[in-house]
Amino acid sequence: MVYSITSEFALDLSRGMRRIRSVEEHIATRYSEQEMRCPTHLSSGQEAVSAAIGTILRNTDLAVSGHRAHAHYLAKGGDLNAMIAEIYGRVTGCARGKGGSMHLIDEKAGFMGSTAIVGGTVPVGVGLAYSLMLKGSDDITCVFLGDAVVETGVFFESLSFAALKNLPVLFVCENNFYSVYSPLSVRQSAVKKIHEKVAGFGVYTDEGDGNDVVSVHQKMSKAVNHIRSGKGPAFLEFETFRWREHCGPNYDDDLGYRPDQFIEEWNGRDPIANFEQQAITSALFTEADIDAVQSEIDTEVAAAFEFARASDFPSLEEASMHVFATAAEEGIFLK
Numbered sequence: 345m346v347y348s349i350t351s352e353f354a355l356d357l358s359r360g361m362r363r364i365r366s367v368e369e370h371i372a373t374r375y376s377e378q379e380m381r382c383p384t385h386l387s388s389g390q391e392a393v394s395a396a397i398g399t400i401l402r403n404t405d406l407a408v409s410g411h412r413a414h415a416h417y418l419a420k421g422g423d424l425n426a427m428i429a430e431i432y433g434r435v436t437g438c439a440r441g442k443g444g445s446m447h448l449i450d451e452k453a454g455f456m457g458s459t460a461i462v463g464g465t466v467p468v469g470v471g472l473a474y475s476l477m478l479k480g481s482d483d484i485t486c487v488f489l490g491d492a493v494v495e496t497g498v499f500f501e502s503l504s505f506a507a508l509k510n511l512p513v514l515f516v517c518e519n520n521f522y523s524v525y526s527p528l529s530v531r532q533s534a535v536k537k538i539h540e541k542v543a544g545f546g547v548y549t550d551e552g553d554g555n556d557v558v559s560v561h562q563k564m565s566k567a568v569n570h571i572r573s574g575k576g577p578a579f580l581e582f583e584t585f586r587w588r589e590h591c592g593p594n595y596d597d598d599l600g601y602r603p604d605q606f607i608e609e610w611n612g613r614d615p616i617a618n619f620e621q622q623a624i625t626s627a628l629f630t631e632a633d634i635d636a637v638q639s640e641i642d643t644e645v646a647a648a649f650e651f652a653r654a655s656d657f658p659s660l661e662e663a664s665m666h667v668f669a670t671a672a673e674e675g676i677f678l679k
């Protein structure tokens with residue numbers, strides 16, 4: 345542990361990570377029931393980044409993400425019932441059942457959307473940051489992105505604009521080293537790491553072990569203070585590891601696209617187990633505290649799945665609304 349934290353805060357971090365993992369693993373377990381009919385990209389193993397930022401962002405801050413968005417949505421205060429209902433395609437879902445796992449949105453929580461197009465929401469996040477700046481607030485926008493996003497042109501255009509206008513935007517890059525099956529080595533020059541390339545734009549950058557929740561929290565706090573005090577954008581790169589296949593509920597290590605040694609090493613770096621072991625050794629909390637937290641989470645997660653499954657699918661009329669604005673207004677699909 346890099347810096348000292350209180351018992352209460354340690355338990356908060358643990359709760360945040362356990363909640364995300366429980367939700368993701370529950371989705372994985374139930375996916376084969378064929379009731380969730382959209383693709384899902386799970387974040388099991390990558391919980392530390394989301395749990396840490398979740399303790400820092402305010403409700404009035406804004407966030408956007410991409411295809412692997414569950415953890416980000418939950419960390420930003422999204423509604424768990426509405427997220428699970430969305431994955432089940434129900435009208436009670438956060439996008440009224442029309443978006444599925446990759447299109448989460450919850451304006452009440454400041455979670456302004458996620459899309460499946462790699463890099464697609466980066467300019468949206470930068471635009472939102474511009475609007476916050478124009479309003480004169482000290483709220484910030486957090487743009488969650490994977491390592492493949494920095495291979496898109498739109499990322500660099502957005503970064504350039506954010507730097508030019510000194511916008512209050514935090515880019516959080518979860519570098520899990522792979523874009524589907526392609527390692528970084530076949531996609532990007534290894535001369536510099538991602539955060540070093542970004543530093544060339546003159547923005548604040550930092551990097552770290554994305555599985556060490558306390559150090560992630562410390563680095564994020566520093567970056568967010570930098571942004572809130574008007575000093576402009578920040579970019580954080582955290583190295584981490586996704587446990588499961590790129591898309592779907594299974595493990596795909598049998599495919600051999602990630603070296604065995606790499607997998608073994610990262611499996612030993614479980615962010616939850618490692619943090620809790622240290623916290624218990626440091627007497628920040630006990631096994632019993634953790635059990636109590638887990639039992640609350642289990643109840644909450646079970647209730648969310650029940651809520652989703654008991655909800656209706658969108659009606660025919662509903663299904664044609666909010667897809668094409670004009671078409672919906674005119675009701676042309678219903679004629």
Ligand SMILES: Cc1ncc(C[n+]2csc(CCOP(=O)(O)OP(=O)(O)O)c2C)c(N)n1
Pocket residue numbers: 411412460461462463489490491492493520522523524590
């Ligand atoms: C513009 C675009 N190109 C390609 C794809 C196909 N695709 C979907 S996810 C993905 C990998 C993204 O990798 P990364 O951003 O590192 O996130 P990770 O899945 O590793 O969390 C790709 C190439 C896409 N959705 N959009």
